[in-house]
Structures are given as structure tokens and as C-alpha cells.
Amino acid sequence: MNTGDHLIVDADLYGGSIRLFNHVSEKNGIEFSSVDCYKENVAGYIRENTKAVYIETPTNPMMNVTDIKALAEITKEHNLLLIIDNTFLSPYFQNPLDLGADIVVHSGTKYLGGHNDTLAGFLVTNREDISERFRFLIKTTGAGLAPFDCFLIQRGIKTLGVRMDRAQENAIEIAKWLKKQDIVGKVIYPGFEEHPGYEIMKKQARGFGAMLTFELTKKEYAFEILENVKMIKYAESLGGVETLITYPATQTHADVPEEIRVKNGITDCVLRMSVGIENIKDLLNELEQVFAKVRGE
Structure with a gap:
């Protein structure tokens, strides 16, 4: 995202996401609209500078559920990215990419690790252009897991x-x-x-x-x-x-x-x-x- 870009985000999000958006991203010139995406007309909040829609489903902690496929139809029509935090359900119960999402976020610290003994986060996509961008950013910032953390996550996924x-x-x-x-x-x-x-x-x-x-x-x-x-x-x-x-x-x-x-x-x-x-x-x-x-x- 660049300065001046606009994101539509779910009104009920994990507090850490809200802190990031309100105290870091906004300071860097990114604009946000908080919307109850499970019930409101998301299309009505789209601006010329809107780049993406970011949601959780179910939300944290009020368990609101958004229709991913229906929202994906809106984002594709307006050429926006659809980003979904899938931490609550994990890939075992829900696969947003199959429903039209462009990027899926997981806190690997949670169900993927499964034992509260490692910190990890994942960005998943099935688009080659986004994947290459992620690869560049990971190499540039060094935001990759250490070998032992990788082992812990792989161990957790087995169960x-x-x-x-x-x-x-x-x-x-x-x-x-x-x-x-x-x-x-x-x-x-x-x-x-x-x-x-x-x-x-x-x-x-x-x-x-x-x-x-x-x-x-x-x-x-x-x-x-x-x-x-x-x-x-x-x-x-x-x-x-x-x-x-x-x-x-x-x-x-x-x-x-x-x-x-x-x-x-x-x-x-x-x-x-x-x-x-x-x-x-x-x-x-x-x-x-x-x-x-x-x-x-």
C-alpha cells in the first residue's frame, strides 16, 4: 500500500489489527473505512483510491460471519484485493482462496502451531504477481521464520x-x-x-x-x-x-x-x-x- 491509498476493513477486528491500522498505517498516510462487512453494502464505501477489503470471518470476538464468495464478487468487479484473516477457522475448516479471496492471513501462533510455544504469521495467495511481491518484501525486510520456529509450525500442522x-x-x-x-x-x-x-x-x-x-x-x-x-x-x-x-x-x-x-x-x-x-x-x-x-x- 502507498500513501493516499484507502482500505475498507471490518469494524470488528482483532485489537492488534486495529492498533496497526490506527497508530501505524494511518500515520503513514493510508486511509481506512470501518464497515460491518457481514451486513452492510461494502460497495457503497468504495472510493477511487480504494485498494483492498480486509475482513475476518468469523470476527474476533463477536463471531460475525461474512459471505466470502459474495464479497469476492464485489471486490473483483471493482478490481480490489480481498484479504481475509482465517485464523479462527484455520485451513482445516475454511479455505478463502477457493471462495475468491486474493490473500489469506493466518496467525501461525494459534491453531497452526497449536501449542502456544512459537510466534509465526503467514500470508497465503494463489496469485503469482502477489506471491512475487511477498517474496521481495520478505527478502528485503528479513521477515522469515527461524529454522526451529519452522519445525514447531510443521509439527503443529501434523495434528x-x-x-x-x-x-x-x-x-x-x-x-x-x-x-x-x-x-x-x-x-x-x-x-x-x-x-x-x-x-x-x-x-x-x-x-x-x-x-x-x-x-x-x-x-x-x-x-x-x-x-x-x-x-x-x-x-x-x-x-x-x-x-x-x-x-x-x-x-x-x-x-x-x-x-x-x-x-x-x-x-x-x-x-x-x-x-x-x-x-x-x-x-x-x-x-x-x-x-x-x-x-x-
């Missing part, structure tokens, strides 16, 4: 399918359990039929993933849950074998202005969970004990 299947099975059971709790106001998981993106997910993905978000009826309940979990770790990452729970308001999205955060649904009552591959009985037993303590039982 990707097994881990994703097990984590998804656990996530579905936990999401169902959470829906029955009186101190939970909302559970957001795209594997529920009532989720607005359910049918789109069935069409463009092979699974619903192991990420879920839920909203407590009081923010004090959220704090107490975070203080009392033990086997489930209160930590910011995702995609490892361990189940992690995160408080987006002060962790992943701490630098997002409050009015924008709340508009996107990230209130002080919201928790995000990355479900791991532990025994589901152990996970539910922990949640039952924690929730009982929160209720004062």
Missing part, C-alpha cells in the same frame, strides 16, 4: 485436523451448557442455528470452530469467573491445546475506543473462550464449580 475436531466438539458442548446458565445473557457461537451466519458457515466452511463468546448479565460475574478459573486459563491467546478465557475489554481490545468497542458489542460483561482439547467432563466440571461460586452457592 491440526485432530485438534480442530476435538476442540470443536468441546466448544459445542460448552456453548450448549452456557446457554442454560441464568447468569449468561447471550452465547455467540456460529454453530447454533439461530446465529445469523449459520447458513453461510455451512456453505463456505467445513466446521464452526472452537471459539465462542458469551455475555454475562453483570460485569461483576465476568470478573469473578476470571478470578476463579484454574484448569481453564485466564489468558489472551487462542488456538492451543489448552482452554483459555479472555476479557476483550481490557485485553485484546483495550486500545479500541470505548464507544467503538461497545458499538461492536464488546461490553464489560463479555468473555471470549478458546476451547481446547481437554476432556469435556473436566471442562464442564470446572465451569460448574466456578459458576456455582459466582452465584454464591
Whole structure:
């Protein structure tokens, strides 16, 4: 991207992406329009200097689902790049390039590595011109993985399918359990039929993933849950074998202005969970004990 270029980006993005765009890219003269790409008319935001559309699907943390194929038709019509962060589903569950995306972004630190023991990022494309540009930039900046990190990622990918299947099975059971709790106001998981993106997910993905978000009826309940979990770790990452729970308001999205955060649904009552591959009985037993303590039982 060059100074003066414009990007359309999803309104609900990982906080690190928002920090990069707002505090680095804008300073360097790149313009952004934040759009709810899953429901708004993206074409209406295209300008003469628009170069690309950047989305996550499902989004982090509100699990909004965008129709990739439909969006790709718009970007191709206007000769724009479509860039999709596929970290939440991984290549095992979703392949955006097959649906018309030009570039796919993965945080290899997450599901691809799978063990929370290496830092990695990937840019994937099926276009030769983009691939050559990436190759030039990697050689110029030195942004390549060290040999041992490559080994760790390759090791993780060998068990990707097994881990994703097990984590998804656990996530579905936990999401169902959470829906029955009186101190939970909302559970957001795209594997529920009532989720607005359910049918789109069935069409463009092979699974619903192991990420879920839920909203407590009081923010004090959220704090107490975070203080009392033990086997489930209160930590910011995702995609490892361990189940992690995160408080987006002060962790992943701490630098997002409050009015924008709340508009996107990230209130002080919201928790995000990355479900791991532990025994589901152990996970539910922990949640039952924690929730009982929160209720004062």
C-alpha cells in the first residue's frame, strides 16, 4: 500500500489489527473505512483510491460471519484485493482462496502451531504477481521464520485436523451448557442455528470452530469467573491445546475506543473462550464449580 491509498476493513477486528491500522498505517498516510462487512453494502464505501477489503470471518470476538464468495464478487468487479484473516477457522475448516479471496492471513501462533510455544504469521495467495511481491518484501525486510520456529509450525500442522475436531466438539458442548446458565445473557457461537451466519458457515466452511463468546448479565460475574478459573486459563491467546478465557475489554481490545468497542458489542460483561482439547467432563466440571461460586452457592 502507498500513501493516499484507502482500505475498507471490518469494524470488528482483532485489537492488534486495529492498533496497526490506527497508530501505524494511518500515520503513514493510508486511509481506512470501518464497515460491518457481514451486513452492510461494502460497495457503497468504495472510493477511487480504494485498494483492498480486509475482513475476518468469523470476527474476533463477536463471531460475525461474512459471505466470502459474495464479497469476492464485489471486490473483483471493482478490481480490489480481498484479504481475509482465517485464523479462527484455520485451513482445516475454511479455505478463502477457493471462495475468491486474493490473500489469506493466518496467525501461525494459534491453531497452526497449536501449542502456544512459537510466534509465526503467514500470508497465503494463489496469485503469482502477489506471491512475487511477498517474496521481495520478505527478502528485503528479513521477515522469515527461524529454522526451529519452522519445525514447531510443521509439527503443529501434523495434528491440526485432530485438534480442530476435538476442540470443536468441546466448544459445542460448552456453548450448549452456557446457554442454560441464568447468569449468561447471550452465547455467540456460529454453530447454533439461530446465529445469523449459520447458513453461510455451512456453505463456505467445513466446521464452526472452537471459539465462542458469551455475555454475562453483570460485569461483576465476568470478573469473578476470571478470578476463579484454574484448569481453564485466564489468558489472551487462542488456538492451543489448552482452554483459555479472555476479557476483550481490557485485553485484546483495550486500545479500541470505548464507544467503538461497545458499538461492536464488546461490553464489560463479555468473555471470549478458546476451547481446547481437554476432556469435556473436566471442562464442564470446572465451569460448574466456578459458576456455582459466582452465584454464591
